[in-house]
Amino acid sequence: MVPDTDLDSQDAALAAEGDSGAFERLYRRHVARIHGLARRMAGPDDADELTQDAFVRAWQKIAQFRGEAAFGSWLYRVAISVILGHRRRLAIHRERTAPEEWNREGRPSHERSSEIGMDFDTAIERLPARARHVFVLHDVEGYKHHEIARMLKITAGTSKSQLHRARMLLRATLA
Amino acid sequence: MTDSADTWRDRLSEYLDEALEDSERSELEEHLEGCEECRETLVELRQVVARAGKLVDAPPARDLWPEIAYRIRETEEGERHESRAGTAEAGSSLAGRHGRSFTFSVPQLAAAAVTLVALSSGIAWQIAGGFSARQAEPAVPVAQAPAQTNLLLASRIANNDYESAIAQLERVLNVGRDRLDSATVRKVEEKLALIDKAIDEARQALSADPSNAYLNRYLVGTMRRKLDLLRRTAALTEL
Numbered sequence: 243m244v245p246d247t248d249l250d251s252q253d254a255a256l257a258a259e260g261d262s263g264a265f266e267r268l269y270r271r272h273v274a275r276i277h278g279l280a281r282r283m284a285g286p287d288d289a290d291e292l293t294q295d296a297f298v299r300a301w302q303k304i305a306q307f308r309g310e311a312a313f314g315s316w317l318y319r320v321a322i323s324v325i326l327g328h329r330r331r332l333a334i335h336r337e338r339t340a341p342e343e344w345n346r347e348g349r350p351s352h353e354r355s356s357e358i359g360m361d362f363d364t365a366i367e368r369l370p371a372r373a374r375h376v377f378v379l380h381d382v383e384g385y386k387h388h389e390i391a392r393m394l395k396i397t398a399g400t401s402k403s404q405l406h407r408a409r410m411l412l413r414a415t416l417a
Numbered sequence: 418m419t420d421s422a423d424t425w426r427d428r429l430s431e432y433l434d435e436a437l438e439d440s441e442r443s444e445l446e447e448h449l450e451g452c453e454e455c456r457e458t459l460v461e462l463r464q465v466v467a468r469a470g471k472l473v474d475a476p477p478a479r480d481l482w483p484e485i486a487y488r489i490r491e492t493e494e495g496e497r498h499e500s501r502a503g504t505a506e507a508g509s510s511l512a513g514r515h516g517r518s519f520t521f522s523v524p525q526l527a528a529a530a531v532t533l534v535a536l537s538s539g540i541a542w543q544i545a546g547g548f549s550a551r552q553a554e555p556a557v558p559v560a561q562a563p564a565q566t567n568l569l570l571a572s573r574i575a576n577n578d579y580e581s582a583i584a585q586l587e588r589v590l591n592v593g594r595d596r597l598d599s600a601t602v603r604k605v606e607e608k609l610a611l612i613d614k615a616i617d618e619a620r621q622a623l624s625a626d627p628s629n630a631y632l633n634r635y636l637v638g639t640m641r642r643k644l645d646l647l648r649r650t651a652a653l654t655e656l
Contacts, residue, residue, distance in 0.1 A: 269485065382470075
């Protein structure tokens with residue numbers, strides 16, 4: 243059986259030549275993970291759209307994929323860039339309309355819940371935005387603080403403190 | 418909890434991640450021996466990290482590929498369309514950027530058409546609901562319809578629902594226009610002008626070749642882009 247990483251490399255090369263069938267196979271192998279990332283980072287309402295955006299962007303950039311890293315890692319970076327770009331665009335609009343911190347679209351942070359027994363994914367969605375992004379990238383996806391700092395344009399120290407904040411808030415869901 | 422406990426409690430995540438210097442780790446472990454609250458917190462933090470590592474990635478509830486395929490094709494076609502100064506061309510293979518030849522199989526085209534029509538009718542349905550529902554649902558059952566029926570349906574949507582949907586959205590935008598910055602308004606107006614131009618061109622091309630399936634899809638796709646742009650902009654006025 244051919245490992246997925248080899249299949250990815252083959253299909254990425256074909257997709258770079260315009261083979262949409264190969265790109266669809268890449269989509270099928272990776273959509274669950276990208277959708278999970280989008281849902282946790284941006285919330286369920288935007289997850290479908292951001293997943294689509296991420297794959298469209300990946301198609302547009304796939305000629306730049308050189309195969310040094312695994313295709314999944316490269317795709318993940320593309321998706322994170324799309325998701326964070328979406329977040330930044332929303333933030334620009336909210337600056338004028340909502341002075342308080344927002345945890346995700348349409349929901350102010352004070353609504354974040356300490357409901358006992360809440361579904362863990364829901365609890366993640368309700369974290370304040372910065373803490374949520376750091377938590378997902380570090381504890382769910384396994385990125386290092388220096389990598390997260392670069393992606394989110396923050397310091398590694400801020401990444402560490404936001405991770406601790408997120409974990410402390412999520413303790414309430416353990417009961 | 419004492420100040421000392423507060424200080425060490427703030428370092429528990431770093432301890433958990435083995436990111437403390439040796440001397441700090443020793444001090445914290447010494448503190449843990451005498452602080453039950455910090456010990457309990459540490460156990461809970463470990464559980465949070467463990468749960469994060471066990472999260473399962475479920476695929477989306479609906480297949481997103483047809484829409485992705487459609488958007489890719491639309492993008493490629495749009496770029497070519499612009500580079501040829503607005504000449505609309507039909508075909509099932511398009512030369513994209515980087516010299517790529519982008520091809521779709523017939524089933525892929527059919528799937529894209531189904532999704533497109535579902536989305537178009539879904540958007541109209543959503544508008545009728547006053548933007549209250551974020552999840553677009555088709556107003557008519559199209560998922561199992563054959564491709565030809567979908568094209569006819571698309572035509573019906575284009576002729577009947579489209580104009581009223583556009584009019585409704587434009588009214589919403591006019592009311593909420595002041596809530597958008599001028600740069601956004603300018604950009605939206607520029608995009609709308611381009612889309613309107615593409616719609617006019619597609620309609621002209623269709624008047625000469627009304628049964629051309631590709632041109633029909635292109636027209637509906639462009640109209641959907643207009644709806645989508647208006648819908649997104651209208652949503653921004655509500656932020």
